[in-house]
Structures are given as C-alpha cells and as structure tokens.
Amino acid sequence: MTDTISHPLAGPLDRGLNALGLPLPPAVQRRLLSYLDLIAQWNRVYNLTAIRDPGSMLVQHLLDCLAIVQPLRREAGQAGEGSSGLKAGCRVLDVGSGAGLPGVVLAICEPEWSVTCVDAVAKKASFIRQVAAELQLTNLTATHQRVEDMDDAPFDLITSRAFATLSDFISLTTARLAPGGRWVAMKAHLSPEERAGVPANVEVFHVEPLTVPGLDAARCLVWMRPQAG
Numbered sequence: 001m002t003d004t005i006s007h008p009l010a011g012p013l014d015r016g017l018n019a020l021g022l023p024l025p026p027a028v029q030r031r032l033l034s035y036l037d038l039i040a041q042w043n044r045v046y047n048l049t050a051i052r053d054p055g056s057m058l059v060q061h062l063l064d065c066l067a068i069v070q071p072l073r074r075e076a077g078q079a080g081e082g083s084s085g086l087k088a089g090c091r092v093l094d095v096g097s098g099a100g101l102p103g104v105v106l107a108i109c110e111p112e113w114s115v116t117c118v119d120a121v122a123k124k125a126s127f128i129r130q131v132a133a134e135l136q137l138t139n140l141t142a143t144h145q146r147v148e149d150m151d152d153a154p155f156d157l158i159t160s161r162a163f164a165t166l167s168d169f170i171s172l173t174t175a176r177l178a179p180g181g182r183w184v185a186m187k188a189h190l191s192p193e194e195r196a197g198v199p200a201n202v203e204v205f206h207v208e209p210l211t212v213p214g215l216d217a218a219r220c221l222v223w224m225r226p227q228a229g
Contacts, residue, residue, distance in 0.1 A: 007033045009058050012214075016063045019213035022070055024109065031108045031135050036062055038131055039099050046123045048099040059214040065102035065161070067210045068186060069109050071221055072157070075182070075206075089114060093155040093176055095147050096120075096163035100128045102186065103159070107132075107140035117142045118150060147172050154178035161186040166204075166222060167197040183224040190222055201227050 003026040004010075013033060017024055024032075036057055042048055051057050090113050094103030097117035107115040117128045117140070128142035143150070158173050158181065169185055177183065183202075190207055198204055206223035 005030055005033070009033060009036065009054060012055065012058055013062070016058070016213040017066065020063070020067055020070065022066060028108060031137075032062060032066075032105070034135055035100070035104055035108065035131060038127075038134065042099075042127050042130075046127065048124065048127060059212065061099070061101055062105065063214065064186075064212050064219065065105040066109070067212045067219065068102060068159075068184070068221055069106070071208055071210075072106070072184065073110075075184075075223065090157065091153070091155040091178070092116070093118065093147075093152075093158045093173070095158060095160045095169065095173060097128065097142070098124055098161075100124075100131060100142075101161055104128060104131055104137075104140060106159075107137050108135070111137075111139055113139060115140050116152065116155070118145065118147050120144070120146050147176065150176060152176065154181065156181050158183050159186070162188075165197060166190075166194055166224070167199065170199060170202055170224065177226070181225070183222075185222040185224070187220050187222055189218050190220060198224065203227050 005026055013029055039048055039057060040054055051060055092106060092113050092115045094117045097103045097119050100117055103115050103117035106113060119125050122144045125142040125144035132140040155176055156178050158177055160169050163169055166185060170183060195204060202224050204222060204224050208221040210219040210221060212219055
C-alpha cells in the first residue's frame with residue numbers, strides 16, 4: 001500500500017528529494033512539510049522570513065537546506081569506518097539559525113544527531129522551541145543568546161547559513177568547537193577576499209558546489225577545520 005502524503009507541496013518536495021538523491025521516509029517528509037507550515041503560520045505575525053509564498057519557501061528554504069544533508073553524511077562518514085554519517089549523539093550547533101535553517105531540517109532528517117540552534121533574536125528561538133514541541137523533536141533545542149556568550153559543551157559540527165564572514169564565524173565559535181570538529185558554512189559563493197580572511201590556523205579543506213532543485217542561483221558549502229599542530 002502506498003503511504004501517500006496529503007499536502008499541496010508533497011509532490012514538489014518528493015521531486016526535489018529525488019533530484020537531490022536524498023530518499024526520506026514519508027514520516028520524515030510529513031515533518032518537513034509541517035515545519036514549512038509552521039514557518040508560514042508564524043510568519044504572519046513574527047516576520048521570520050521575507051519569503052511568503054509557500055512554494056518559494058519550499059525551494060529557497062527547505063530544499064536549500066536539504067541539499068546539505070548528503071554532503072554532511074558523506075563527510076562525517078569518512079571519520080569512522082563503516083559509518084554512514086555523524087556518530088549517534090553527535091552534537092551539532094547551528095549559529096544564527098533564524099527560523100531554524102538548517103538546524104531544524106537536520107534535526108528532522110537525522111534524529112540521532114543532537115542539534116542546538118542559537119539566535120540572538122528571542123522570537124526566533126521561541127519559534128524553534130515551538131517547532132520542537134509540535135513535531136516532537138526531542139533531539140532539537142534552541143537558545144536565545146549570542147553564540148560568543150554560550151558556555152555549552154563543545155560541538156562536533158558547527159553550521160551557519162548566510163550568518164557572517166568566515167573569519168567572524170570562526171572567531172565567534174572557536175570556543176564551542178570540539179577537538180576534531182568541523183565548521184561548515186552555507187554560502188552563495190566564496191570570494192577570494194573572504195577566503196583570504198580565514199585565520200592562518202584554520203584550513204579551508206573543501207569548497208563544495210551545490211545544486212538546489214528549482215533554484216537558479218549559486219550555492220556552496222565551505223568546510224573548515226583547525227590546522228593540525
């Protein structure tokens with residue numbers, strides 16, 4: 001029996017996932033679409049995002065963030081023999097998370113990852129907490145503070161999406177990165193000037209072009225780690 005999903009954007013989401021080579025169970029797809037509905041609902045009052053059209057939100061927010069799931073699984077899988085992704089219980093910090101992008105998406109797709117979203121805007125942290133409650137995402141937490149003021153235990157992976165320059169991203173989060181951890185920044189593009197501004201003790205070890213289904217715009221992932229020694 002086919003497990004159909006009753007939602008106006010179920011078809012476009014499924015086609016986008018196929019284009020990304022990212023098969024997700026129907027239950028996960030339902031949560032992603034419920035998350036999109038919550039963004040639209042809160043957006044009417046709290047202005048979480050400038051994008052209002054649900055179809056545009058699907059492409060520019062949801063698929064944009066889903067495009068990084070396979071690269072994260074692949075890169076993390078190289079750290080452990082036989083691993084298909086970050087180890088169970090791996091700690092992920094999403095900085096300047098806004099409406100939870102990509103942190104909420106990662107928490108939905110990878111229930112064994114422990115994801116913390118931090119944002120300096122109270123209403124955005126409150127929204128993510130509501131998402132975690134309504135979608136029963138026990139692996140998702142949100143904190144309202146500046147990342148440089150956090151005193152949480154270190155994180156294995158620190159992400160950001162259009163948050164700041166790489167140099168600022170690194171300087172604000174270095175204290176939160178666990179030994180052997182990685183930074184990964186979602187960018188439209190990486191200019192030579194921005195790359196040159198990365199501290200000498202940090203290695204940009206991979207710049208990965210991304211293709212987002214339905215989005216005619218440049219996207220890339222910038223992978224970084226502390227220099228050995």
